[in-house]
Amino acid sequence: MSYLENKTILITGGTGSFGKKITEQLLNLNVKKVIIFSRDELKQYEMKQELTDERLRFFIGDVRDKERLYRAFDGVDYVVHAAAMKHVDACEYNPFEAVKTNIHGAQNIIEAAIDKGVQKVVALSTDKAAAPVNLYGATKLASDKLFVAGNSYAGDKNTRFAVVRYGNVVGSRGSVVPFFKKMKETGHLPITDERMTRFWITLDQGVQFVIDSFERMKGGEIFIPKIPSMKITDLAKAIGPECEIDIIGIRPGEKLHEVMITEDDARRTVECDNYYIIQPEFPWWDETKEQDFKILKDGFKYSSETNEHWLRIEELKTLIDE
Numbered sequence: 600m601s602y603l604e605n606k607t608i609l610i611t612g613g614t615g616s617f618g619k620k621i622t623e624q625l626l627n628l629n630v631k632k633v634i635i636f637s638r639d640e641l642k643q644y645e646m647k648q649e650l651t652d653e654r655l656r657f658f659i660g661d662v663r664d665k666e667r668l669y670r671a672f673d674g675v676d677y678v679v680h681a682a683a684m685k686h687v688d689a690c691e692y693n694p695f696e697a698v699k700t701n702i703h704g705a706q707n708i709i710e711a712a713i714d715k716g717v718q719k720v721v722a723l724s725t726d727k728a729a730a731p732v733n734l735y736g737a738t739k740l741a742s743d744k745l746f747v748a749g750n751s752y753a754g755d756k757n758t759r760f761a762v763v764r765y766g767n768v769v770g771s772r773g774s775v776v777p778f779f780k781k782m783k784e785t786g787h788l789p790i791t792d793e794r795m796t797r798f799w800i801t802l803d804q805g806v807q808f809v810i811d812s813f814e815r816m817k818g819g820e821i822f823i824p825k826i827p828s829m830k831i832t833d834l835a836k837a838i839g840p841e842c843e844i845d846i847i848g849i850r851p852g853e854k855l856h857e858v859m860i861t862e863d864d865a866r867r868t869v870e871c872d873n874y875y876i877i878q879p880e881f882p883w884w885d886e887t888k889e890q891d892f893k894i895l896k897d898g899f900k901y902s903s904e905t906n907e908h909w910l911r912i913e914e915l916k917t918l919i920d921e
Contacts, residue, residue: 602814609634609675611662611708612682614642616771617723619649621679621806626652636660636671637682662704668711675715677813680708680722680746683739687727687852690735701738702745709749713758721812722746724764724821726798726857726903729864733852743821747879750818759818763809764859766798766826766903769918775834776919783839789847795831796856796903799910800824801918808874819879823859828906829915837915860901868895875901 608625610618613635625633634656637643643657660667662682672678683701684690690697705722712720724743727736749760769776782788800808808824815822835844849855860868860875867878869892876892878884910918 603677603810604629605631606676607632607634607674608677608679609636609658609671610679610681611636612680613637614639614646615681616768616802617681617805618679619646620802621681621809622646622650622655624806624810626650626654630654632656634658634671634675636662636668662707663699665707665711668707669715672711672715672717676718678708678712678717678720679809680705680720683723683742685725685735687733687735688850690738691733691852694734697734697738701735702741705742705745709745709752709760712760713749713753713756716756717758719813719816720746720749720758720760721809721816722760722762723809724762726764726766726859727854728764729858730861732854735852747819747821750879751881759816761812761816761818762821763812764821764823765800765805765808766857766859767800768805769799769801771802775831776838779835779838783842786839786842787845788835788839788842789845790831790835791847791849791853792855793832793844793846794855796828796906797831798826798857798859798903798906799829799918800826801921819881819884821877823875823877823901825873825875825908827908827910828903829910833910833912834915837912837919856902856904858900858902860899862898862900865895865899865901866897868899869893870895 608630612618613622614637622633632654636658638661640659658671660671684697725739728739728743731737731740743762746760746762779788812822864877869876871892
């Protein structure tokens with residue numbers, strides 16, 4: 600990965616599940632420096648004990664604080680923006696806080712990156728940003744659009760922005776897998792609706808997709824990996840086959856199925872071997888015309904309900920064990 604050689608890379612939200620995993624991956628490459636930018640000093644302290652590489656730096660700060668970002672971005676080549684309020688319930692009941700972090704924070708990242716000469720920024724999104732029904736998804740949709748527009752906002756500067764959008768990460772902090780494992784001890788697993796489906800990706804796959812996107816990006820793309828779906832009932836059977844299933848009803852802001860490419864987005868989406876690209880609506884955008892990409896059929900929608908690839912119970916067991 601020569602494009603990362605001797606580069607300084609900053610990760611916002613770097614002490615989270617994704618941030619820790621991508622830090623480990625980057626330190627295995629010939630990078631110059633990895634900077635962890637986050638607001639939790641305890642998590643930074645714990646991460647320092649786990650990773651002792653001399654190329655690793657820690658920076659206390661919040662994406663809401665533009666001045667702190669300006670200081671942190673000094674001398675940085677690439678930024679991975681993983682900081683967010685991401686729990687649906689928390690965003691529903693603390694909407695102003697979600698807007699400050701997920702939307703205003705995105706604007707601060709864009710302005711600091713342009714003004715400090717950062718070369719590339721990849722921002723993490725979510726399947727909940729496509730046709731959102733909850734505040735978390737709505738703030739991430741706004742964030743996605745800000746990062747795409749940031750390429751025009753940069754003017755004659757060389758800073759470029761792209762977005763990576765994927766589904767639920769197996770076993771990430773606060774996800775359903777550790778919750779089900781804990782509830783398994785009670786002999787009951789609560790499910791909001793037995794029809795529910797979700798996209799799934801492993802942490803390693805998500806990290807590698809982000810790293811690859813730095814090389815692929817030209818600026819303005821939303822990259823979406825081709826990943827499998829799973830039924831929530833199959834997940835429950837994989838974790839607690841002996842448990843009783845309790846149907847508790849859909850929570851505020853929850854969907855039955857997730858979508859990563861809507862029918863409207865599909866009109867400007869191209870298909871690659873193992874991923875899709877939602878192309879920006881820039882008048883100057885022609886980056887994919889000469890490449891061997893497939894144009895999607897009219898009416899295409901990438902939904903967890905109609906996905907071609909499904910994880911069965913045995914596959915889910917294997918993923919969870921790993």
